[in-house]
Amino acid sequence: MRFISGAIVGAVLATSMTFVSSSAHADDVVAPPADAVAAPTDPVDVSTTTVPAVSQGLSAATADGGDLVAELPARKTDDFGLVGVTWDRGFDATGLLVEVRLRTAGAWGEWQELHVEGDDGSEGGQxxxxxxxxxxxxGISVRVTSPTGQRPAGLKVATIDPGTTPAAGQASAPAAAPASSVSPAVYRTSSASAVTVASGATAPMPPIILRSAWGAAPNTSCSSPNVSPGGIKGAVIHHTAGTNTYTAAQSAQIVRATQAYHMKSRKWCDIGYNFLVDKYGQIFEGRNGGIDRAVRAAHSGNAAVNENTMGVSMMGTFSTMAPTQATKDAVTKLVAWRFSLVGLPASGTYSLGGKTLNRIAGHRDVVGTECPGAAAYAWLSAPGGLRDSVAGYTASVATPIAQRVAKLGAGATGALVQAEYPFYTAPGGTKARYKKIDIISSPLGTFSLGDVVRSRYNSLKGQSGALGVPTGIIVTTARSQVRMQRFHHGTIYRVKRKNKKVAAYALYGKVENKYRSLREASGKLGVPTKTQTKISGGRERAYFSKGTLTLQSNGRVTVSVK
Structure with missing residues (x-):
């Protein structure tokens, strides 16, 4: 009979590792073969019991002056892999010391502290x-010491058995095996909520193990706002705490157990982190909602920070031991990719939720906690550390468009609308769309288009239309009211006329050639007043403040001056 009554979190949906990689567009990924996913052996099992109060007469003062206020005597249990302690919301846990003692392999270990995880209550729960x-x-024993002698109500300890994750058709790999040998990469089909991330983003998307692969509990719908319309503003780095001795095959168990603790014990709507990274460099999708979206998580203890940052938790304890190189490399690539989608730099600061934070910050920067551990925290800002690594990696893989985005900055580009994608209209190239500008890169150069020039260009089918690709940036002319941008086969003139809105007019082919030969806006025709359009008889005409140009059906261009 179990020591603590069990509660099933949810069946494991799939147990072989499923990756999404930027090597293919979402619509091109293929479904795994029917036998590629191993059936789960056990559901996740969460067991809880009350940690009894210590009677006032038996309460003992500790060496640091606190009082022992609750204790669960040592006892044997069924096997479990993760432990946590919860209590009712509202108690001032400043200085509260929660410790557990575990029995492993038939022997009782030393007392270990469970760090109190502060939050602002925006996630609700415990x-x-x-x-x-x-x-x-x-086996487990629990003791709780309070500096005030007050005991939080509802003290409970949760022990969680995450079940096992056999790789499909093979035994678990040894601890030293690389992640790729533990489980093959298979891809989710577009009909199964495929990730809508185009390849060719500023930094490539690293392989990510999806929720369906690690066995996420279903029906984890979190309340609004669950996605921030403004995108992420930074990253907050965490650790999961616990032993650093685990196999690559056990990593999915750690993620499942963490989700079960957050949902069943803390009463959150889902796992608290956006991503988790193990010591082998495997990246796991965390909270539901989209790996390329600003999904609100519960990772920082600050509501505004939760909504507007990505939470990345490294799996292990890093008080004295630094993360492995595989972890560092994976976190670098993950943060670089997500930052690149919204044009964030690796360095610099921003203000949010009453805090001024580095773009890449540690959990301890937001609330009073040791997380992510001293050694991991030092790595964030050390020379060659995470911030430097993200900046260096992004620069090393940056396309010409990415380099231009970095030069312009997020203020000039706005949020990403469509990630960089290829086009094949001669001379070919790539294009990315942002809220404020489009950027096109071709053998003729990399140039941005904004405001009315962009609108006019796209109305003419963009790079596939009559103008072709841009060949320069927008520049001033001899006429102060006119600016212009050149294209492979024409020009767009941005004109500001008295008492009229700024407008853009396009000329191309023989009409543009003739206008340029007449000194453009400085010549006898004056400034454009209408984009080149088709008229009767197979002709085309452009209108100016002082006349017209007409492309006749025989190919000649005639000039008419008022």
Whole structure:
């Protein structure tokens, strides 16, 4: 009979690792073969029990002056892999010390602290500690010490058995095996909510293990606002806490157990992090809602920061031991990719939720916590650390469009609307669309188009239309009211006329050639007043403040001056 009553979090949906990679567009990914996903062996099992109060007569003062206010005597349990302690919301947990002692392999270990995980209550649910991954234990003891002698109500300890994750058709790989040997990469089909991320973004998307692969609990719909329309403003780096000794095959168990603790014990709507990264460099999709979207998580303890940053949790404890190189490389590529989608630099600061934070910050920068551990926190800002690595990696893989975006900055480009994609109209190239500008790169150069010039260009079918690709930036002319931008086969003139809105007019082919030969806006025709259009008889005409140009059906251009 179980020591603590069980509660099923949800069946494991799939257990072989499923990756989405930027090597293919979302519509091009293929479904895994029917036998590629191993059936789950066990559901996730969450067991809870009350941590009893210590009677006032038995309460003992500790060395630091606190009082022992609750204690669960040591006892044997069924096997579990993760442990956490929760209590009712509203208690001032400043200075609260929560410790557990575990029995593993038949022997009792030393007391271990479970760090209190502060939050602002925006996620609702229960207050509690960080979860601690223990690998495998079959006994537990808990003690809680309070500096005020007050005990939080509703103290409970949760022990979680995450089930097992056999790789399809093969045994679990040894701990030293690379992630790629643990499970093959298969891809989600577009009909199964494929990720809508185009390849060719500023930094390539690294392989990511989707929720369906690690066995996420279903029906984790979080309340609005679950996606920030403004995109992310930075990243907050965490750790999951617990042993650093786990196999690559066990990583999915850690993620499942963490989700179960967050949902069943903390009473959150889903796992608290946007991404989790193990010591082998495997990246796991966290909270539901889209890996390329600003999904609100519960990772920082600050509502505004939760809504407008990405939370990345490294799996392990890093108080004295630094993350592995595989972890560092994966986190670098992940942050670089997500930042590149919205044009964020790796360095610099921003203000949010009453805090001024580095673009890449540690959890301890937001609330009072040791997370992500001293060694991991030092890596963020060290020379050659995470911030430097993200900047260097982004620069090393940057396309000409990405370089121009970096030069212009997010203020000039606005949020990304469509990631860089190829086009094949001669001379060929790539294009990316942002809220404020479009950027086109071709063998003729990399140039941006904005405001009315962009609108006019796109109304003429853009790079596939009569103008072709841009060959320069917008420049001033001898006439102060006119600016112009050249294209492979024509020009767009941006004209500001008295008492009229700024407008853009396009000329191309023989009509543009003739206008240029007449000194353009400085010549006898004056400034354009209408884009070149088709008229009767197979002709085309352009209108100016002082006359017209007409492309006749025989190919001649005639000039008419008022």
């Amino acid at each position: 207050d509690g500690t960080e979860p601690l991954w223990v690998g495998s234990a079959d």
